[in-house]
Amino acid sequence: MLRRTVLLLVLVLAAGCRPRPEAVEVSVFFTRTDGNAIVLAETARTVAGGDVSALVRSALAVLLEGPTEAEQAQGLVSQIPEGTQLRGVRIIGGVVRADFSREVESGGGSASMLGRMWQIVYTATQFPQAPRVQILIEGQQREAMGGEGVIIAEPLARPRTPPRF
Numbered sequence: 001m002l003r004r005t006v007l008l009l010v011l012v013l014a015a016g017c018r019p020r021p022e023a024v025e026v027s028v029f030f031t032r033t034d035g036n037a038i039v040l041a042e043t044a045r046t047v048a049g050g051d052v053s054a055l056v057r058s059a060l061a062v063l064l065e066g067p068t069e070a071e072q073a074q075g076l077v078s079q080i081p082e083g084t085q086l087r088g089v090r091i092i093g094g095v096v097r098a099d100f101s102r103e104v105e106s107g108g109g110s111a112s113m114l115g116r117m118w119q120i121v122y123t124a125t126q127f128p129q130a131p132r133v134q135i136l137i138e139g140q141q142r143e144a145m146g147g148e149g150v151i152i153a154e155p156l157a158r159p160r161t162p163p164r165f
Contacts, residue, residue, distance in 0.1 A: 022049040026059040029122040030067050030076040031115045037164040038115055040122055041076050043067070052129045056096050057089040063123045079115030081106050087139065089124075095155045096124045099136040105146040113150040114165040121156045132157045 023046045032041045047058035064084055067076040085101040098120060108116070117135070124133040132155035134141065143153045 023047070024049040024055060026055055026062070027123065027126050028059055028063045029119045030063075030071065030078050031119065032075045032077065034164070038079075038111055039164055040118055040162060042122075043071055043076065052127050053089055053091050055127065056091070056098070056124055056130065057086070059123050059126065060086050060089065060098060060120070063119060079108065079112045079119060080104060081108070081116075087136075091130045094130055094132065096130045096133040097136060098124050098133055099139055102138050104135075105137060108146070108148075110148040110150070111165050113146045113148045114163070117145060117150050117152065117156070118163050118165070122158060125156075125158055 025044050026047050027042050028045050029040045029042055031038050033039075045059070045062045047055065047062060049055070050058070063078070064080060064086055066078045066080075066082070081103050083101075084103040087099040087101060088097075089099070090097045100120075104116065105113075120135055121133055125131050134155045135145065135152045136142075137145065141153070144150055145152045
């Protein structure tokens, strides 16, 4: 009886032991000024490994944390308002559906709105399995984001030429 109990305990403990996902490097896109324009600036971050959906979720979560002090010292900033939360990420038919809290569309002018949209697009579409992203706000698909009316009605992809705004 004791032998069975010990064996059962070993099996239960072994079943709960899962290997930790390996660390993976992802790209996160902030912005910086370049003359009279704002441009995207790519930086690398290390996140826990996983499937593509988990990697996109991690990359977007790191994006929302903003640039590190060292990155800020290099002139990198985020156009995404502080307090913006990632509510969820799903990939359906090669399209990332990234759901953000309403703070994502608050404040800023048209350059800031374009900056945050492109930060999300570039960060979310870095994996070939999901080359487009649909930005959702509070779980809803919207025609436009913010008072400036940045169009987000359809899934967005990276343009051939990196944007300057």
